[in-house]
Structures are given as structure tokens and as C-alpha cells.
Amino acid sequence: METITNKASLSLIAIPSGGDEELFCRLYSPASTGPAPLIVLFHGFPGKQLNMDWAVRLQEIGYHVLVTSYRGSIGSPGAFRFRHVLEDATAIMEHVASPSFTEQHDVLSDQITIVGHSMGGFAGLHAFAAVPHIKHYIGISPFNFGLIGQLILDYPEHEDALRGVLSRGASFLTATDGDTLLEELKTNHASWNLLALKEELKNRSALLVTSERDETSVKALHHDLLQNAGYFEELVVDSDHNYIENREDAFVAWTKWLEQR
Numbered sequence: 001m002e003t004i005t006n007k008a009s010l011s012l013i014a015i016p017s018g019g020d021e022e023l024f025c026r027l028y029s030p031a032s033t034g035p036a037p038l039i040v041l042f043h044g045f046p047g048k049q050l051n052m053d054w055a056v057r058l059q060e061i062g063y064h065v066l067v068t069s070y071r072g073s074i075g076s077p078g079a080f081r082f083r084h085v086l087e088d089a090t091a092i093m094e095h096v097a098s099p100s101f102t103e104q105h106d107v108l109s110d111q112i113t114i115v116g117h118s119m120g121g122f123a124g125l126h127a128f129a130a131v132p133h134i135k136h137y138i139g140i141s142p143f144n145f146g147l148i149g150q151l152i153l154d155y156p157e158h159e160d161a162l163r164g165v166l167s168r169g170a171s172f173l174t175a176t177d178g179d180t181l182l183e184e185l186k187t188n189h190a191s192w193n194l195l196a197l198k199e200e201l202k203n204r205s206a207l208l209v210t211s212e213r214d215e216t217s218v219k220a221l222h223h224d225l226l227q228n229a230g231y232f233e234e235l236v237v238d239s240d241h242n243y244i245e246n247r248e249d250a251f252v253a254w255t256k257w258l259e260q261r
Helices: 052-060 082-096 099-104 119-130 145-154 156-170 178-187 219-229 247-259
Strands: 009-016 022-029 036-042 064-067 107-117 136-140 205-210 233-236
Touching (some): 009 082, 022 052, 036 052, 036 082, 052 064, 052 247, 082 099, 082 107, 082 119, 099 107, 107 119, 119 136, 136 247, 145 156, 156 178, 205 219, 205 247, 233 247
Parallel strands (some): 107 136, 136 205, 205 233
Antiparallel strands (some): 009 022, 022 064
């Protein structure tokens, strides 16, 4: 019998958001003779680092890779809000784990992994907790927005600095601004704090990747507290927040962890 090999491909697809809009996503599919595992890549704020080079590498070694967006970012319609990011991440994971998606795209339904960078690590961890049949979570310098909301309430003298950071990011997003995003963080600080997800993550397969030199998701604040409060395995890579330096070392380290699961 002849073995049919599907060619590698790249598709632009629409996926339901957590609201009324559809999200624009890119699906990299590998050359394969049957169903393959899927990695969903969630990007950070506001979308500077999409990790598409990693998507191509993962495709080459046999993974489907979905590069996502959220409402109001990277061409997807709607207003950008942090609450929409969380809603969209969960909606994406529910959709890609559905039989209609896995059958259409030749995905192994029991081999779906979330890889989230920075804000994507924040959103991805909430989605991982909400969709229990997702196999693995890899957080690459996840940024704990809930904890930052709490710290701004405790230390209001830093509010203007955070507003400035959010405002600069909002200029690349749709229908949002720094004040709106800041108020979201303060209002939702308790429910969005990643430290509150401990019980939902018990007995789950999860990895945190960090760097001592991360200037944004500072290790002592965003990584160490989460590591100590949860059930994570850990990798430390010598790099910057966007993993531009030592990018190959980071990729090899977390993909090796995944392949050993």
C-alpha cells in the first residue's frame, strides 16, 4: 500500500474569539504521514515577539504550530482588553481541542501543548487551567499581570510609570489606551494573579522558562514566586526577555523537555 505524505504548509485561518469576532491565526503544518502533535503559541504585549522562527523550526521537526492573536491585535478585529486576551486564549484552546478541528487538521487530540511568552504565558496559563485536557504548558517568562495590579494598589507611586508602559503598547493595538488597561489590572488583580491557580494546576505537566537577565518579567517577581507556589518544572536560560540572545539554547532546552514527556 502506498504511503501518502502530506506536504508542509502554512495557512491563515479564522478561529472564534471569546466574543463575537473571529481571530486571525497562522497554522504551520508539518510534512507527515498521519496526525501530528499541536503547539499553540501565545504572543506577548503588544505583539512584538511572535516567535514565528520557532514556529518554522517546530514545523520542521514534526509539529503543527498555531500562531495566535487576540482581539484588537495583529490584525484581529475588536477592542484590545486584557480580559479579552484571557477569554480569547481559553476560546482558542477549546476550539483546537475540539474533534472538528483535530480531525480537519490531522492533530493528535491528546498531544496539544500551550507555549506562551510573556503576556502569552499569563494568558496561556489561565487557559491551561480552564481546559484540563490540554496536555502540556510551557511558560516562557510569563508576566503576572494580576500581581502587578496588586502591587500598583499597594505602591501607587509607581502607577504613572506603568501607565506609560501600557500607553506605549496600546499605540500598536485597537480601541484601547493606557488608562483603560491600567484600570483593568487594578480591578481584576485578585482573579488574574497566577499565584491563585495553584490548585487547578496540581498533577498537570507544566514548565517555566526564565532568565536571570530578564528585564521585563523579572525572575524574582514573576518567576520565583510562581515557581514556589505551584507544581512547575523549571529551566533557566541566559538571555533577555524576548530571547533574542541565546535563542537557540532556549529553543533546544524547552523542546527537549517537551519531547521527553
